[in-house]
Amino acid sequence: MSVKGFLIRHVQWPLMERLKENRTRHYLRELQDAQDTSPPQLIERQREKLKRLLRHAVHNVPAYASFAAEWEVSRVPPEHFLQRIPVLSKAHFRRHANEYLTKGIDPTKLIGNRTGGSTGEPTRFYLDRRAVERYEAARWLGLSWHGIQIGDPCVMIWGSPLELNQHQARQYRWKERWLKNRLLLSAYELDERRLDTQLALIRRFRPAYLYGYASALYMLAEMMLARGWTVGIPLKGVVSTAESLHEHQRKKITEAFEAPVINEYGARDGGIIAYQCPRGRMHAFSENCYLEVVDPITNLPLYPGESGALLVTDLHNTVMPRLRYQLGDVVALSSQTCSCGISYPLLETIDGREDDMFIxxxxxxxxxxxxxxxxxxxxxxxxxxxxxxxxxxxxxxxxxxxxxxxxxxxxxxxxxxxxxxxxxxxxxxxxxxxxxxxxxxxxxxxxxxxxxxxxxxx
Ligand SMILES: [Zn+2]
The missing domain is CATH 3.30.300.30 (ANL, C-terminal domain)
Incomplete structure (x- = not known):
């Protein structure tokens, strides 16, 4: 066990909780409790959260104010009421973002975020600290299914952080290294000539796991396999995120790093939505979000097993609620349960982005x-x-x-x-x-x- 990992887990996190009132570990325990309850109990817990969110949204958020009267007399379950609210496209949200902000909230006190905008205009939105900590907790829960704990050393294969000047970038890297036990390697620097230097950096850092874009991990894996090189250290897993993970990529990454590939499904504007369990199935964090899948043209709900447009309702973002937010991904829900014992519901498939769908x-x-x-x-x-x-x-x-x-x-x-x-x-x-x-x-x-x-x- 690394000393730094131990200190982060047992000194730094308790301190952050005491001094900065960070609640990530508290939420992690909540998520852990929920995964051991029965699926009907999970549905009931989710229904209560959805009810609270809807009540808040219709009374406090201008975009949903027109539903207030209907809500007051409604006798239907909240998930049925939700279906009366139109699907929220990114384009609509971008044009009317201010109407989604809770009345009386000062945006300067919130955490501003935006999507990368690699395929179009970026989407800007606000969150509060609690919502971000709940996403973090979901990630730690997913990682814990694979024996990875808070503070374990991690090498991130990442795009360079956006909008940082040199000083900020240095500060960012320092924080990553010493406060989070993470070493950042830029996806832009992965080229054949520097492969041995990059691998030497990884070996010296001795990570418990790697974390990065599926395509960047795959590229690194291919370069290593072409030379017959390995990292030479035992890894608990290689976490693939931010993009669909294809079977051919999974095979090569597993082969090159001699470790299981763990798929994380999330989005900057959707939070951490689902994580792969040790049996290879994707469990959705129903404590954090309510998911629907609809036909991408008619917006009518689809049955489990049918692929369609994913709609995400973040159950805890009360500062800027986005109900039925169309994330841009094509997925199918599942009505099956998993033999791993985790009660969180399953996603049947994650097919990728709507932009990847041709006509x-x-x-x-x-x-x-x-x-x-x-x-x-x-x-x-x-x-x-x-x-x-x-x-x-x-x-x-x-x-x-x-x-x-x-x-x-x-x-x-x-x-x-x-x-x-x-x-x-x-x-x-x-x-x-x-x-x-x-x-x-x-x-x-x-x-x-x-x-x-x-x-x-x-
Ligand atoms: Zn499972």
Missing amino acids: SQSGKYVHGHYFNHIVRNMESFRTFQIIQHEPQYISLKLVKEPDRFQPADVNRLLAAIRSALGEVSVQVTYVDQIAPTGSGKFRYAIRECPLTSGQALE
């Missing part, structure tokens, strides 16, 4: 996974990126696998794209690598046009 000439939706699956089954390409600029206009970037490239694979790939999307025009270019987006993520499928004619799904 065919006949109006059918095709998920970016489809193209990924085809390319992965060919040996000719190391990686690729497909962009739908307009429904009929596609560009395709390909990175060749030098020794295995066969020109016939390009035609097979084009045929597969056309069989899914119809007679589209595809401009093919060959590149040496696919650059990450501004936030350091690597995206292989991007749709730039609206999903339906004239109606953008944001």
Whole structure:
């Protein structure tokens, strides 16, 4: 056990609780208690929280004031009442953000946050400290399922923190290292020439786990495997976050780091939503959020097992409640229970972002996974990126696998794209690598046009 980890757990955290009234560990204990109760009890607890949030929102938040009279006479359960409230798109929220702020709240006393905006305008929103601490608690609970504790040393493979000057960046790194026991490695610095230096840094720090974007971890894993290198230290796990984790990525990451890959599902504007358990299933933190899945066009609710647009209602953000917030991801809920013994409900699948969903000439939706699956089954390409600029206009970037490239694979790939999307025009270019987006993520499928004619799904 590391001394620093011990001090963080047993000295620093109790001090933060005493001096700064940090409640993360208190919330962690609440979440731990809840995971051992029965699923019907969990539903009841969630219903009570949702009722409190709705009561607060209709009486104190201008955007929901028109529902106040209806709420007063309503006899339906809160989850049914919630369905009367329109789905909140990011675009609508961005235009009317001020109406979602609780009356009488001073925004300067709150924690301002915003999404990275890698695929559009950033969304700005406010939280209070308590909501952030509840997200933190959810993350620690998920990590605890894999034997990882508060204070355990962690190497983060991350995009550079936004908007920091040199002095702030130094301060940030210092805080990460000494107060949180985390070493930050930038996803931008992961290149082949510096691989041995990066691995030496990781070895010297001796992390209990790694934490980073799926694509960045995957890239690092591929570089290591190509050279036959390993980290050479036992890891409790490699936590993948912020992007969908694909099966081929999971395999390579597991192989390179000789450790299980743990999937964290969350979003800057949605909190920590779900975590993978040791049985490999994704459990949603129903104590923190209420989830719905609806058809992305009609907004009608879908059954468990059916993929659709995820709507998130954060049960504790009372300073700026966003009810039925459409996060931009395609997921399916599940009605099954897990054999691991954790009562939190399951997500059946997390298919990725709505932006990764393409539209065919006949109006059918095709998920970016489809193209990924085809390319992965060919040996000719190391990686690729497909962009739908307009429904009929596609560009395709390909990175060749030098020794295995066969020109016939390009035609097979084009045929597969056309069989899914119809007679589209595809401009093919060959590149040496696919650059990450501004936030350091690597995206292989991007749709730039609206999903339906004239109606953008944001
Ligand atoms: Zn489980």
